[in-house]
Amino acid sequence: MNRKIADSRWLDRCAVGVLKTFSSVDRVNKRLRDRGFSFTSKYLGGKLMLWSFETEHESEGFVRSNFFWEDTFISMEKGYSSLAYRTRLVWANIRGTPMSHCNETFFKKIGDLLGEFLLIEDDTAQRRRLD
Structure with a gap:
């Protein structure tokens, strides 16, 4: 002890x-x-x-x-x-998002529901990668 x-x-x-x-x-x-x-x-x-x-x-x-x-x-x-x-950060990977919703506004709403939205990955924001 x-x-x-x-x-x-x-x-x-x-x-x-x-x-x-x-x-x-x-x-x-x-x-x-x-x-x-x-x-x-x-x-x-x-x-x-x-x-x-x-x-x-x-x-x-x-x-x-x-x-x-x-x-x-x-x-x-x-x-x-x-x-x-x-104050821990969590990286959320959201699958099954309709293509019409793949934008920062949509992901920010989800992030704010869970705590605080910080950023969207560059490849997702530029729609180079949508997986």
Whole structure:
């Protein structure tokens, strides 16, 4: 039991952010390095990024000071909270769509029913591929 507790303590030194768009996080990482933070950053999939800092104090400072991340991220939370589960992306493959409905408007309506529509594959939008 103690091993499980010890293994999860690294999460106290982490922060998870939700990207506004699929853009680079280089700017955030540069700001952190310029101010002497020791960290690693990892893409978690979807719109999520994880930062792991050397100390819990650095992690708290990063989350509190939105100067580092406000222009690139919607939100930032300490640790690996339920945020990761609320923001996962799913690629939906919709089969049997009538040809007359194969357009972004139709797929956006379906996507919005399930959560949030992000984009339509280029080949589908250009009608190069309709499978």
